[in-house]
Amino acid sequence: MSRRRTTPRAIKLHRTYSVEEAARVLGVHKNSVRAWRAQGLRPIDDSRPVLFLGSELRVFLERRRAGRKRPCRPGTVYCFRCREPREPALGMVDWNPSTARRGNIMALCSVCETPMFRSVSRDQLAAVMPGIQVRIVEGPPRLDGKHFPSQNCDKPKDR
Numbered sequence: 009m010s011r012r013r014t015t016p017r018a019i020k021l022h023r024t025y026s027v028e029e030a031a032r033v034l035g036v037h038k039n040s041v042r043a044w045r046a047q048g049l050r051p052i053d054d055s056r057p058v059l060f061l062g063s064e065l066r067v068f069l070e071r072r073r074a075g076r077k078r079p080c081r082p083g084t085v086y087c088f089r090c091r092e093p094r095e096p097a098l099g100m101v102d103w104n105p106s107t108a109r110r111g112n113i114m115a116l117c118s119v120c121e122t123p124m125f126r127s128v129s130r131d132q133l134a135a136v137m138p139g140i141q142v143r144i145v146e147g148p149p150r151l152d153g154k155h156f157p158s159q160n161c162d163k164p165k166d167r
């Protein structure tokens with residue numbers, strides 16, 4: 009999978025871009041530009057073909073890029089459906105070790121209930137999830153939305 013970086017600076021502020029032109033200048037697929045509309049990129053007006061003002065396009069992309077870099081605050085996990093960090097539903101997360109020290113937090117988004125994942129080492133757990141009840145899950149992940157929250161959560165075994 010190739011990861012393309014968009015280059016907002018290639019966009020000239022004072023000209024207008026059709027979907028095709030924006031896609032070509034930015035090196036993305038036309039469908040990406042169409043998807044941006046759904047994410048809040050506004051065209052100049054309702055007429056066809058759809059045209060975007062360069063300044064609007066650039067601001068949208070730079071804001072989007074800044075949003076990607078935003079780290080999750082402690083106590084939150086990035087929800088890919090909401091597209092922003094969310095608190096775990098009911099203040100509870102599972103932690104599934106992949107090695108002795110490494111593992112993944114699994115939680116349900118408190119807003120849309122989509123499963124969220126975040127790689128966190130055992131040592132980081134307390135700092136990353138302050139005040140959150142962490143259940144250490146040995147074995148394969150059990151969190152699938154149906155069995156969560158469990159009524160018999162164990163306290164973290166270590167520490």
Ligand SMILES: [Zn+2]
Binds near residue numbers: 121
């Ligand atoms: Zn969500």
